[in-house]
Amino acid sequence: MPLPAATLRSLNHHNYRLWAGADLVSVTGTWMQVLGVNWLILSATGSATSVGLSLVLQALPTLLLGLWGGSLADRLPTRPVVLVTQIAHAIVAATIACAAMSGPTSMTPIYGLVLASGVVSAIGGPALGKFGAEVVPPADLPNAMALGSVINSAGRILGMSLAGVLLPLTGAGGLFLINAASFFAVIAAIAAMRSSEMHRLVPTEASAASVRAGLSYVLRTPRLAVLLALALVLGSLGRNYQVTMAAMSAGPLHAGPGGYGLLSTVFAIGTVAGGVIAAGRRHLTVGLLLGTALLTGVAQTASGLMPGMTTFASLMAPIAVGAVIIDTTFGARVQLDSPDHMRGRVIAVQGVVSAGAGAIGGPLLGWLCDGIGPRLTLGTTGMAVMAATLVAAVVLARLAKVRLGRAVTVPVQGLLFRRVPAEQAPALR
Incomplete structure (x- = not known):
């Protein structure tokens, strides 16, 4: 059954078609490298803790x-920043390939290169997100972000699958070389874009582009601060399903590694479906985010009660759908509701919140699963997600009521009246 035209409307834009294709290639290469690094470290050290250390080193620079x-x-035009960071990523990946192929006797160089990759991502990530918003008109940005979620999910599945096939043939070094080459797909796509069809966001003067000014904007914008706080809770307690699915497979479900692999596949399929659903919506609203978060919390709580593999997997799919809708809606609101001159810093704060949620949630959920069991962990954290969502909904409703109360009715052209913010009223009188 073909997808509705509205679901694919961002693909009507030449620049976005190039961007989407390059993104698929790049994401596929990235996940091939993720699997390669994990396997290289695990095979050399025999320690899962060492693999966890590499994940921390990858996320730490973003924080x-x-x-x-x-x-x-x-401060800077996004295009050159993106090009420089893509080249830097390619150099780091090629260097990891050389290190892996030389048969390293110590993992220290590998850890150092993983850290370097994290630094490049931290510096270039906000510019990459901002540039992605410039390849489509603002009205199509939510759709582009939703399709981006589909592409990321598809790239993850494709990358992990290809890596599993190629790893015995090429070794981890071969996977790193493929990832290095994938960054040139992004460079080629940017070079082929039509400048006349870009929707550029004007850079901010250096004096107004400080980190302090960005944090000050977030803190003095209550609606944004509430959404970010909710994202932290949802990301730490309502995500990290790789931890809870593994604990359920090894524990109550008695499904073993095969069951964990099956659950991961079901979850990945759910993320693709969630991206398609989000892409089909014309508007991604805060109400949609809150409603989906509440339903996802209910499903998470119920998943801890499921008696067998089939019933547990049947809830993982809708949870994955909800997770992508939440992430896509949150990203769209963060970008569209922020002024252009703050866009990069707001995206950066979003990235810090996401990285922090992963750094907090993974160890916390693992500790809870070991202490009280995975079933009770899912039930407890699911109820916490629901509570946080309801609190956020109440606070946002009050903020909206206060903002409405600050509006006044003023006459415009005789008998016509218009509601305007109170601070604008004197100028109209």
């Missing part, structure tokens, strides 16, 4: 440097 990357994205 420490992400806000400065956002400031850079607001």
Whole structure:
């Protein structure tokens, strides 16, 4: 059954078609490298803890440097920043390939290169997100972001599948070389884009593009601050399903590695479906985000009660759908509701929140699963997600009521009246 035209409307734009194709190639290469790094470290050390250390090193730079990357994205034109960081990524991936092929006796160089890759992502990530918003008109940005979720899910599935096939043939080094080459697909796509069809966001003067100004904007914008706080809770307690699915497979479900692989596949299919559903919506609203978060929390709570593999997997699919709709809607609102001159820093704050949620949620859920069991962990965290969503809904409703209360009715052209913000009323009187 063909998808409705509205679901694919961003593909009507030449620049977005190039961007989407390059994104699929790049994401596929990235996930091939993820599997290659994990396998290289695990086979050399025999320690899952060592693999976890590499994940921390990958995320740490975003927590420490992400806000400065956002400031850079607001100060400079995004195109050259994206090109430089893509080249840097390619160099790091090629260097990891050389290190892997030389048969390293120590994992220290590999850890160092993983950290370097994280630094490049932290500095260039906000510019990459901002540039992605420039290849489509603002009205089509939610659709483009939803299709981006589909592409990311498809690239993850394709990358992990290809890596599994190629790893015995090429070794981890071959996967890293393929990833290095994939970044040139992004460079080629940018070079082929039509400048006349770009929707550029004007860079901000350096004096107004500081990290402090970005944080100040977030803190003095209550609606944005509430959404970010909710995203932190949802990301830490309502995500990280790789942890809880593994714990359920090894524990109550007695499904073993095969069951964990099956659940991961079901979850991945659900993310693709969620992206398609989000792409088919003309508007991604805060109401949609809150409603989906509440339903996902209910499903998460119920999943801990499922007696067998089939029933548990049947809830993983809709949970994955909800997760993508939440992430896509949140990303769209963060970008569309922020002024252009703050876009890079707001994207950076979003990235820091996402990285923080992963850093907090993974260990916390693992500790809870070990302490109280995976079933009770899913039930407890699911109820926490529902509670956080309801609190956020109440606060946002009050903020909307206060904002409405600040509006006044003023006469315009005799008997016509218009509601305007109170601070604008004196100018109209």
